[in-house]
Amino acid sequence: MPGPGPTLADIARAAEVSTATVSHALGGTGRLGEGTRRRVREVAAALGYGTRRGPLTRSLGIAVTTYAGSPWDFAGVAYFSRLLTAATSAAHTRGYALTTLPAARGGDPLWHTLAVDGMLLLDSPAGDPVLRALRARGLPVVFDGRPADPWPGDAWVDNDHVATTREVLDHLASSGARRIALHAGYGREFYTGAVTAAYARWCAERGVPELVVPFDPEDAPGLAFDGAFAARERPDAVYTVYDPGGRQVLAAAARHGLRTPGDLLLVCASEDPVYGEKELSVTTVTLNPERIAACAVSLLVKLVESGHAESPGQLTVPAGMRVRASSLPPDMY
Template sequence: MPGPGPTIADIARAAEVSTATVSHALNGTGRLGEGTRRRVRETAAALGYGAHRGPRTRTLGVAVTTYAGSAWDFAGVAYFSRLLTAATSAAHAHGYALTTLPADRGAEPLWHTLAVDGMLLLDSPDGDRVLRALRARGLPVVFDGRPTDPRPDDVWVDNDHAATTREVLDHLAASGARRIALHSGYGHEFYTGAVTSAYAQWCAEHGRRARVVVFDPEDAAGRAFDAAFAAPDRPDAVYSVYDPGGRQVLAAAARHGIRTPRDLLLVCASEDPAYETSDPSVTTVTLRPERIAVTAVSALVTLIESGHVESPGQRTVAAGLRVRASSLPPDMY
């Protein structure tokens, strides 16, 4: 049986450079001279790096690469937790194990050497270092969320974020909202851009002022809303597109004496069941992570076992609006 192929350590020895230099050269990062970068890549090609992955391992890998390099607990976010659980079950149903990669920078060597047959990437951002490493190895990849620069044969599973955003805004407008703010603008993955663009277009079509309040995952008190909530024309509704955002909005509203839903309507994109039992209960958008996981794993297994999939591009999973008290007209609450 053939071996697993060369590692970045093998390339470093052959090129007489450090493993860090090899990583930078293969990923297109770091401050390397063009001659060094070319020599490392030629050495990698000569050794067959990425050209042969060895025998099938019956293992899939999954990585959340939105903020790859930062040590953040994505498994503590309800969306990712539910998707990973469903992806594990789906992989097992196909006879594969599933390995979840940590997000911190210390895991970077794994991107080059992990013994998997293919990878599922979640929320791949622009300039994704993990994706570059996987492509250099020739590993099959399927995405949760549209990659920022898809290739013709790429496969991804996603929601229709433009349609979902319009549904949320139409719902808030029907409940009486006239000054709807968007709580967004943090990530650099396709999701954030698609929602923000759809919001701006909806506001332009309806003659509404677009107001984006930038989300900060550390802003538990919702201080980002202080200026907006203190203004004479303060928002009378907020659509928050990240899981903790709804709690941040409620905290800021309470501090400013703003009642929900009497003074402020709220919708949050989240899978957290706590929003259903909060006071008031919060209207949420579910992106249906379980369906996304099953669809993505199935596509990845097909890609691994047949070498291609029919009709590459997006597989669309419909999101769902779960209406609760926080977005209903005040006279209905």
Template sequence: MPGPGPTIADIARAAEVSTATVSHALAGTGRLGDSTRRRVREVAAALGYSAARRGPRTRTLGLAVTTYAGSAWNFVEIAYFSRLLTAATAAAHAHGYALTVLPAERGAEPLWHTLAVDGMLLLDSPAGDPVLAALRARGLPLVFDGRPPDPRPADVWVDNDHEAATREVLDHLAAAGARRIALHAAYGREHYTAAVGAAYGRWCAERGMAPLVVPFDPQDGAGHAFDPLFAAAGQRPDAVHCAYDPGGRQVLAAAARHGLRVPEELLLVCASEDPGYGWGEPAVTTLSLGPELVGERAVAALVALVERPDDAPAPPAPVPTTLTPRASTHRRR
């Protein structure tokens, strides 16, 4: 019986390239130079590598939310992710692909290495992302929701202009009379958190304001992180911008506990896709990041990488955000 034949690693050693480069060259994916792709294929042919060893396309795309990869959390209950997943699924079907969504908990680790897909969407990939490392090693086409950590020249991502969006929120609060604005953020290690925090810091510096960042804790439903600030009458903020979906409700709970009226004494904006913020008393001003458009553009970019690997993809334009002013930022006289 003949032997198993050369492996991807054998070809990589002979061609003096990485295994990821070999995978891209043989699968027709990635953005490799013509000479590199041709040389890898020539080495593979000389070693007796058979293209039949590679499986056919699966017509399936994968999606993973990797912000807290390995943690058991239900990202589908977050309005941003649920709306993006719905839009991405519809977009994949429109392109003739299925969409497989990976679970977040630790038991999903084998799927990172073995899931049979043509490409992957990674949402909120943080620094040191183990899912990203596994997928890069496989040489799969990748598209990111949010700028990836340590991006490579060929990486493609879909994102908002977080600098402009954060400034729009802060300018809106300042126009409503806020003079001491707190940011409820600094939690995750993905690009979104860093970008919003940096934009807030620059905005404050330009106005000679001391930044005030309140750490977000998803388990802090009562908003106890605000107790020290709200109890200090002379130093408490008169407005809060929440970068995470549950943050608005945490601030409302803390304000009620300390007898602060919203919006008379405290203005509030929350980045959220949850329509429930528009139904409460008071209705809360929200910033939408456009998850439906993010999902549609990310799928379109991934399909292009899978089907036209030799075409350099155009970077998708920033997805517009939408600020919806409501009662929480309308200070009644």
């Protein structure tokens, strides 16, 4: 039976460099001379790096790489928690294990040696070092969310963020909103860019000014809204595109004496059931993580079992809006 492929240490010995140099050369990182980078890659190719040897491991990997390099508890976010559970179930149904990797491993040599048949990457940002390492190995990859830097033939599952954004903004406008703020702009993943661009186009079409309030995951009191809520022309509605954003907006509104519903309309993209409780009754956008997970695992298994010979393409899962009191005019709640 063929043995496993070469390790970083094998390549380092053959190329007479350090394992760190090999990791940088294969991952496209670090300050290496182009000659060194090319020589390491040539040695790696000659040793068969990136070429599967032996039987399938029957194991898949999954990672959230949006903020790779920073340790953060993505499993504590309702969207990721629900997706991970559904992806695990889908993988097990097909006879595969699913390994969840921590977010803090962005530049780790782990990605060059991880023993999996393929990877699911969630919210891969521009210049993703994890993606570079996986591409260097030739591992099948499927994305949850269109990658920021797609290659021809990449496979992903995503929502139609343009259509969803327009639906939310039209709903708020129909409820009487005249100055809608967007709470976004934190990550470098495709989702943030697509929503922000759709918001800008919607505002331009109606001749209304844009107001993008920067999201900060550490801003629990919603201090980012202080300037906007204290302004003479304050926003009368907010669409916040991250899970904690709804709580931040409500905290800021309470501090400024704004009632929701009443003085401020609110829609939050979130899977957190707390927003549906009577005390909050916040309108939410669901991205349907269970359907995304099932589709993504199915695409990845197809890539793995076909030998990565042909991309299964891209799939779109519809998002949905759950309308509650926070986004309705006074006479409807």
